[in-house]
Amino acid sequence: MELFELTAHELADLIRRGEVSAEEIADSVLRRIDQVEEDVRAYLTVTRDRALAAARAVDARRQKEEDSGPLAGIPVGLKDNLCTQGVRTTCASRMLENFVPPYNATVVEKLYQAGAVVTGKLNMDEFAMGSTTEYSAFFPTRNPWDLSRVPGGSSGGAAAAVAAGEAIYALGSDTGGSIRQPASFCGVVGMKPTYGLVSRYGLVAFASSLDQVGSLTKDVRDCALVLNAIAGHDPLDSTSVPMEVPDYTSFLTGEMKGKRIGVIKEMFDEGLDPEMAEVVKKGVKKLEELGGIVEECSFPHAEYAIAIYYIIAPAEASSNLARFDGIRYGYRANQEEGKELDLQELYLRTRSEGFGPEVKRRILVGTYALSSGYYDAYYLKALKVRTLIREDYRRLFQNFDLLVSPTAPCLPFPLGEKLDDPIVLYLADVYTVPVNLAGLPAISLPCGFVRGLPVGMQLIAPAFKEGDLLQVAYAFEQNTPYHKERPPLQGKSPAEAVEGG
């Protein structure tokens, strides 16, 4: 076993016992990046020197016998929409290609304080809009399980990096499934915490009322460790909730007897790949064997979730992305020879050239949905349906501790296959989107394979019940082998380079 194949908690044990140094771990991960990055293409920026310096600093502290906590010295990759002081933060967009923030996102700051070794910034769909990471303005990332396929999106770089051993864990963001869906595609654990549990300060906003920072890890214990590090009130984010945060590892008992689990029947119907349905159902069976009280349930407004998501998210995005105007930072359209651009032209050219097609599509949709005359018919109606969806969950959670469904309706698809059909792509998030609309916590767990590709199972809990989620997920993981599987990736292969994007 190589160090890069281990989990964060395994590595932390090795460090604690003095068997390896943080520098050796960083070195292992950086060499893994050298080995496979040409194939996977998960990173937009590798911060090699910073990572080594941070690792050495952890080692130095350890020499003085200071215990720096369970994530100290563990390499982490960050989705490139999390602001990193002194390290460019591009959102995989030409618009921010050279943007170097003068501040850290709160979650990044917290990781630094926990002694994290940041290996770099991970690829994503531009401004987190997309479900394949093919909408990155720079290059698509590939799925480590099958390099001809997409890793999912928009945190595709983060999921691929963790699956390929190019990072021990990663932080991503989830607006409509952008952590859970790629976690499912890449066979890792992805968690979207409750809206308001983790600070959004420094996360470049896509849709503020839906965005949430979360983790991609190799197993559930790592997921709990990362949540311990990033959860909690932040005075810089007024939507973050002031509350006591428990030690999430205390829920990892291996026990789940008596948990009432609702199986959302609408998420097992004809939209789902039948072979995947079998795998997820087997997972549900496992939960029952472990003592869960499993029952089918109905989620009547689920069918409207995608429709209203694609009104609310673009509406907020159209406003959030309006600040990129070429005046103060980021991309600015070049002046033509001998011709000064006037203000209107500068705005138009900057935004036409700086944004990619999917971002433009959503800005247009959002602007339309908010414009007077259409506001009531679209945006306001969407808010009302959002309330109905929240109401559905509230009703379900009167009877259940957790809900279960597949994470995604399909296996990772071949690169380029769905790029020209945005509506089909939007459906890749059909099972994850309702969770964001209600602000709930959810986790995607590896629950099996179909034709050699990973399949994810999604567990959903009431707000701030991350503990329950982790407890059941951990019990499941302890009794299944899927999280131990690693993609057969040798690296430096002749790479049947698939051109995408």
Added chain:
Amino acid sequence: MAGYEAVIGLEVHVELRTKTKAFCSCPNEFGSEPNTNVCPVCLALPGVLPVLNRSLLEYAVQVGLALNCEIAPFSKFDRKNYFYPDLPKAYQISQYDLPLCRNGYLDVEVDGYTRRVGITRVHMEEDAGKLLHGEGNPGYSLVDLNRAGVPLLEIVTEPDIRTPEEARLFLENLKAILQYLDVSDCKMEEGSLRCDANVSLRPAGTDVLNTKVEIKNMNSFRAVQRALEGEVQRQRSIYESGGVVFQETRGWDEDRGITVVMRSKEEASDYRYFPDPDLVPIVLSPEEVERLRRSLPELPVARRERLIRDYGLPAYDAGVLTASRDLADFFEECVRVYPDAKKVSNWVMGEFLRLLNSQNLEVKQAKLSPSHLVEMLQLMDEGIISGKIAKTVFEEMFNTGKRAAQIVEEKGLVQISDEGELAGIVEEVLAAHPQVVDDYRKGKRKALGFLVGQVMKRTKGKANPQLVNRMLEERI
């Protein structure tokens, strides 16, 4: 104005003097070097979030209460979206359909009648930055974002105002209230108080709604009144000649004394308002509102009544003194030590205001403090200086900040109350004006005044007038 009446509504923007900006912790200061009071939040760098400054909310509630408004138990912030280089987020955080305060009023006294002006709403928002055109390279404009994010209140009235004078008086009253609350500097010339007006004209006594014109760029209270007078005049001559008034925005040209068209209002902007998802709704408990209500200082109307009641001042004096909180404070500080209220009021309304106005100073900028005035009044009572000398002393105190006693000493202004010292001068005057003395003896009482004046002249005003009177009477 025969035949027509004006229908005027005002929109007032007030910059609040909180210590920090509305949604970040940058200092809220006027006049700093460009782009020095800025941070990632007010620059709208990617990823940053606004956090509401609680004092903005408290100030806004206090203003709402002072304007007799209902305070919403639940309100929220919205985004007003538009592109402009001085608006870093490309939206302004404002309040749209659920303002913090609404349905209030402010009573204005005009020539003996009271005009009640309805307050439609008071809401919170943030200011934009400033563009500096034509400095350096004339092809470029520079952006100063110091002002971006400064907290503002927008106060919107009902179209209840009928004359330009009422509009000015409304603003003066509003300014007094804001200053009593100590929430704003209210300096129109620095932009901390800005006013736009909507004006239309209709046949007097009807409730027709005619086309209204918006007027901007008025930067003094006098300008508001003049601009409105000009605009009313303009619209009236259009109607009288059978013409049509167009809906448009006009600016006030101070130099030419007319309003000029800025833009016609055919295409309405679509601001695409929607609730700001970065800010949680504002929920105010009745207890919180009550706490703020109790924390309100005494407001101008109440103070005016108290001055009349407690000090027996004439209504006119009380009105002048309470128009400014600082002036009323000054008055009351004097009266605490020197209880002859009318005497104090005369000096404060008279000499003090005259000197302030002529030098364009605020009360707080004056070198003269209440104790200066009180000491001077005591010198008068002790007969050390006369009323005439006191005026000289007062002006000197105002200009230099010296104490009355010191000025009297330095300038040798002590009143001559020594009979021996005056006897010679009295004799001289009597000898020089035998005719006047004769007139007096024949019963012309006024003649004595002339003789007193002559003595004062020869003593450069220092003679004690009562004493001179008595001495002259004795000798004639």
